[in-house]
Amino acid sequence: xxxxxxPDANAQHLVILVHGLWGNPIHLKHLRETLAKKHEGEGxxxxxxxxxKDNFTYDGIEVGAERLTNEVEAKLKELEAAGSRIxxxxxxxxxxxxxxxxxxxxxxxxxxxxxxIQPMNFTTFATPxxxxxxxxxxxxxxxxxxxxxxxxxxxxxxxxxxxNFRGTGRPLLAVLADPNSIFVRGLSMFKHKSVYANTINxxxxxxxxxxxxxxxxxxxxxxxxxxxxxxxxxxxxxxxxNPVEPRKEKEEKELSWAERYIMTQRTRESLPFYTILFSLLxxxxxxxxxxxxxxxxxxxxxxxxxxxxxxVDLKRYRIPLLEETxxxxxxxxxxxxxxxxxxSYLPTPPPEPAASSASSSHSDSKSASSSESTPAREQHAKTxxxxxxxxxxxxxxxxxxxxxxxxxxxxxxxCHIQKVRHTHAAIVMRMEKESFSEGREVSRHWIEGFxx
Numbered sequence: 145x146x147x148x149x150x151p152d153a154n155a156q157h158l159v160i161l162v163h164g165l166w167g168n169p170i171h172l173k174h175l176r177e178t179l180a181k182k183h184e185g186e187g188x189x190x191x192x193x194x195x196x197k198d199n200f201t202y203d204g205i206e207v208g209a210e211r212l213t214n215e216v217e218a219k220l221k222e223l224e225a226a227g228s229r230i231x232x233x234x235x236x237x238x239x240x241x242x243x244x245x246x247x248x249x250x251x252x253x254x255x256x257x258x259x260x261i262q263p264m265n266f267t268t269f270a271t272p273x274x275x276x277x278x279x280x281x282x283x284x285x286x287x288x289x290x291x292x293x294x295x296x297x298x299x300x301x302x303x304x305x306x307x308n309f310r311g312t313g314r315p316l317l318a319v320l321a322d323p324n325s326i327f328v329r330g331l332s333m334f335k336h337k338s339v340y341a342n343t344i345n346x347x348x349x350x351x352x353x354x355x356x357x358x359x360x361x362x363x364x365x366x367x368x369x370x371x372x373x374x375x376x377x378x379x380x381x382x383x384x385x386n387p388v389e390p391r392k393e394k395e396e397k398e399l400s401w402a403e404r405y406i407m408t409q410r411t412r413e414s415l416p417f418y419t420i421l422f423s424l425l426x427x428x429x430x431x432x433x434x435x436x437x438x439x440x441x442x443x444x445x446x447x448x449x450x451x452x453x454x455x456v457d458l459k460r461y462r463i464p465l466l467e468e469t470x471x472x473x474x475x476x477x478x479x480x481x482x483x484x485x486x487x488s489y490l491p492t493p494p495p496e497p498a499a500s501s502a503s504s505s506h507s508d509s510k511s512a513s514s515s516e517s518t519p520a521r522e523q524h525a526k527t528x529x530x531x532x533x534x535x536x537x538x539x540x541x542x543x544x545x546x547x548x549x550x551x552x553x554x555x556x557x558x559c560h561i562q563k564v565r566h567t568h569a570a571i572v573m574r575m576e577k578e579s580f581s582e583g584r585e586v587s588r589h590w591i592e593g594f595x596x
Contacts, residue, residue: 153227155189157234157264157596160216162193162248164239165201165299169194172238174573178587179594186596189228191219200446201240204298205316206309207450209247210461216248217255233257234265234594235334238572239349240299242271242339246320246327251461253330265594266334269586270342270571274353274544275305275317279535305540310465314540321544323551324466331552336595338555340586342567343370343382349568352535355556356548359532361388362558370560373589380585382558390531559586 159179161172169192176190195211196203223230233252237245249266252258301307302316309316320327331337341354343362352360361368368388372379382388449455537545548554561567561582569575573583 154187155223155228156187156230157189157232158220158223158230158261159188159190159234159236159265160193160245160248161190162212162235162237162241162245163197164237164241166198167201167239167241168197171574172572174576174583175236175238175587175590178584179591182591182594183596188596189223189230191216193219196241196244202297202299203446203450205240205243205247205302205320207298207446208244209251210456210458211450212244213248213251213255213461214456216252217257220257230261232264232596233261234263234267236265236267236269236590237271238269239271239568240303242268242273243303243317243320246331249330249334250320250325250327250465251463253333254326254463255460258330258333263330263334264596265336265338266331267336267338267340267590268354269340270346270349270354270568271339272303272349272353273317273321273339273356273548274537274541275315276303276349276353277305277538279352279537279541305538318540318544319465321547322466323547326463326465326467328547328551329467336555336593337552338557338590338593340381340557340559340571340590342571343558343560344562345565345567346571347566347568351558352537355558356545356554357556358534358537358542358545359530360535361390361530361532367391372560376585376589378582378585380559380561380582381589382560384556384558387558557589561586 161176163169163171172192176192179188180190193212193215195215196208200211201208220230235245235249237243245266245268249263298307302309305315305317307315309319312319319325322328339354339356341351342349343351344365346354350360351357351362367390369391370388371383371386373381373383451458453459559567559571559582561570563582564570564579570580570583571586573580573587
């Protein structure tokens with residue numbers, strides 16, 4: 145079974161795995177090895193590009209995608225020279241890598257790669273499809289949104305939706321989800337499209353953005369009932385059709401002596417960590433800001449070199465991103481019709497009681513045009529009024545949800561990982577340790593649905 149190298153003359157299906165922010169190919173080792181073991185001898189060639197590793201992910205989604213596309217095209221030529229005939233292609237992205245992967249798909253589509261190679265599986269794990277701005281009102285949320293957008297260079301601006309992409313007056317992520325864009329049209333060609341989203345404890349990529357959802361039902365776990373998919377060794381993946389519903393009556397149970405002891409014990413175990421954390425904050429914060437400034441400077445130098453065209457032939461990638469000149473006018477009409485205002489949406493409180501349950505994964509489905517399929521319209525009719533309040537998202541974020549649901553149609557798998565405090569690394573088993581074991585269920589489920 146081939147992985148990154150050497151070229152395989154028997155390869156027919158190229159699988160591209162894209163790592164995330166500050167990423168390294170080793171972070172996707174578990175996904176790669178699990179997929180390789182499952183499809184040993186079936187002509188699958190797994191490739192993890194390395195042109196965006198480590199601090200290179202600061203340089204912006206489009207710059208990273210152009211570098212990566214150049215690398216993928218070179219790999220295709222290398223495989224062809226080795227005698228292989230790539231007939232199918234699949235792409236999976238982790239964290240920021242999912243956004244870069246979506247951009248790469250658009251460039252490959254525009255270059256005509258999908259005319260000869262069939263797009264098969266597209267998957268993201270804990271990817272901030274709607275960005276990472278906090279969808280809440282208030283001083284703390286606004287402070288985080290302000291500081292976060294200014295400490296991660298170009299990539300930070302794009303993920304916090306404060307960039308002006310190529311003078312369009314729109315954030316890059318909004319263009320990335322435009323129904324007339326090469327990105328959506330390329331993505332829609334994949335036979336299988338799925339997202340895996342952490343329900344809780346993902347401090348990097350919250351549920352609403354990785355699941356492309358207007359609501360977050362997992363704010364208060366005591367107020368909900370979750371529904372797992374059957375047949376799992378340990379329950380992790382929720383049913384995408386009906387992942388969660390409100391409890392009819394929130395249980396106010398009294399904790400047993402054993403439960404109180406366990407909670408007290410956990411608090412004691414956490415005290416050293418928080419003591420060290422708060423004692424180091426006066427030193428850590430200035431160091432973080434200094435490093436952020438340095439990385440922003442270094443990133444600007446790399447981007448300048450990239451823009452000069454010395455590393456990548458930009459003429460091949462700086463192409464029209466929208467395939468219809470009517471796109472801007474249509475978008476303005478849609479916005480006027482929607483007549484939305486950010487202030488009209490509430491931050492996420494605990495779930496409210498509802499007479500009937502609805503799937504949070506599909507609650508954000510919305511018919512965007514008369515050409516939408518009948519099943520999609522029926523699903524939207526069922527979930528148009530979810531039992532959870534709508535988040536305080538921006539107009540651009542609501543438009544992204546509408547477009548991706550109507551024109552791409554991801555299957556959304558909530559991942560209810562509970563053994564670790566920070567689930568972002570566990571969802572892809574970034575390290576082989578027992579506390580991340582629930583991530584094995586995620587990779588197993590992904591591979592079972594992976595069509596070769």
